[in-house]
Amino acid sequence: MLKDFKAFIARGNVLDLAVGVIIGAAFGNITKSLTDDIIMPVVGALFGGVDFSGYFIRLGAIPASYSGSTTSYAALKAAGVPLFGFGQFITVVINFIILAFIVFVLMRMVNKVLAAAEREKAAGVAPPAADPADVVLLREIRDELKKRNEAA
Template sequence: MLKEFRTFIAKGNVLDLAIGVVIGAAFGKITTSLVEDIIMPVVNVFTGGGITGGIILKEATVDAAGKAVPAIAINYGNFLSVVLNFFIIAWILFLIVKGANKLKLTEN
């Protein structure tokens, strides 16, 4: 059984997948940094500091023991910001894949 497992792991497809996952995770960090550190500051200039907002369902209080109870809110501003980040990342990845495909066509 161990020999069979070793043969399975040594196959190229499994190793290619493992390498792809590691590179994909690293590339994900690069694109996230590009969006959060370079693109979103420019967007925030036009939106006045970012997309914020929410609906407070229950105000923050202090219980009988003096412990703070946080407010309960629907933070739609944070949700919209995450959706905008997703679309920016998707657009960047689209452009990268499009460019990579164009390079592949010219190599052959």
């Protein structure tokens, strides 16, 4: 079983997948920062708020022992107050759309590069040129001489 496991891990697909997951996680952090730190503040400013992910509707009572801000989504959520966090959901959806668009653009560029490489490959593989007439005649003479020598 250990031998089969080593063979499975050593296959290229598994290693490619591992590299993809690691790079994807790092790329996800970059996208999250782009969304949270650059795009959402602009969207929030357009909608009249500084932090768009802070929009929520409180669905339950605040505990009597709570002494934090009643307008802080993160603090209320940490205190266990039931919240309808539509702003956070919108932030996550926008994050997904940005990530999907970036992946789309990357795949589009890769497809263009691959198509260009295929065109170059197809254009570069030309059929061999026809042999000159004198070369063909010399081959025929050679073949005829071989036949005569074999017959003798």
